[in-house]
Amino acid sequence: PIDRGRAIGAASIAAWGWAFVWVNQELAYAISETVATLLLVTYYASTSVVAVGLGRARSIAWLRHAGLLLGLVAAFTAIRGARRLEAVWAQIAAYLVTSVFLLGIAWWYRKRED
Secondary structure, three states: OOOHHHHHHHHHHHHHHHHHHHHHHHHHOOOOHHHHHHHHHHHHHHHHHHHHHHHHHOOOHHHHHHHHHHHHHHHHHHHHHHHHOOOHHHHHHHHHHHHHHHHHHHHHOOOOOO
16 A cells, blocks of 8 residues: 555655756856856755755754755855856855855754753
8 A cells, every 4th residue: 555645745855856956957057157156056055044944943854954965065066166266256255155054054053042
């Protein structure tokens, strides 16, 4: 017998995963390399913070862990991408987005007051 709840859950996760990859591909080939890098860093960072926040709010450990992993990907993408950018303003923007999302994740993981 197939557990209907698990099947729906797996289909939902697969749909969200496909949507994430699709948006990732659209952003990766945006207008220029500079714009694509900044959009990807912002996408990874915001998705990371949302995943950690939802995982914390709903007590879903794997979602929090996925958000943290995505945060590391965003930080790596920002550092690697900023080094390749010629425009100083774009380098600063990539580092700024990275620092803001790291602060967001740190805020989600702060200790709660009892």
